Amino acid sequence: MRVRTLTGGLAAALVMAGPALTGPVAAVPSADSARPLVADRVLTYDARAAAEFRTAVDRGAAIWNESVDGVELRPAADGEGADIQVVADDGWPRSLPGSLGRGTVYIGRQAIDQGHSTVRVTAHELGHVLGLPDRKPGPCSSLMSGASAGTSCTNAYPNAAEKAQVEKNFEGADAPV
Structure with missing residues (x-):
């Protein structure tokens, strides 16, 4: 695309x-x-601390890469600083965005243990770093509806509005410093 x-x-x-x-x-x-x-804007992520969720992080990044043109998520090379740090912990999943395209994503085991899709959780949290807010409550078709869509929801793809917002967010954006 x-x-x-x-x-x-x-x-x-x-x-x-x-x-x-x-x-x-x-x-x-x-x-x-x-x-x-390459895309207009490349963001790197470091998933070394994502433990058992590392594959899900790579898949969540690939989903965003398939879905939008204005930004590309790539794993950081060894020794390279990353725009996005991804960490596994025992809490609830969350993101602490800094500026657009920078921040820390926590893949919390609490939601995964309750039955939420690991890839959906990862793509959702990466969406926050790409500038998207939560949209709760919401349907499964909305990635940013998060946990409010229920544990049966495994959709990890952003809808058209979410894609458009990320494209708009990165339109003319400067590379991270």
């Missing part, structure tokens, strides 16, 4: 104009190969 500024029409116009402006061209990149390989 990557939307980029270079469209097929622009690429075609450049292909047609290229020889007239610069002479013959040996190879012209396609619109797909001209796309940037």
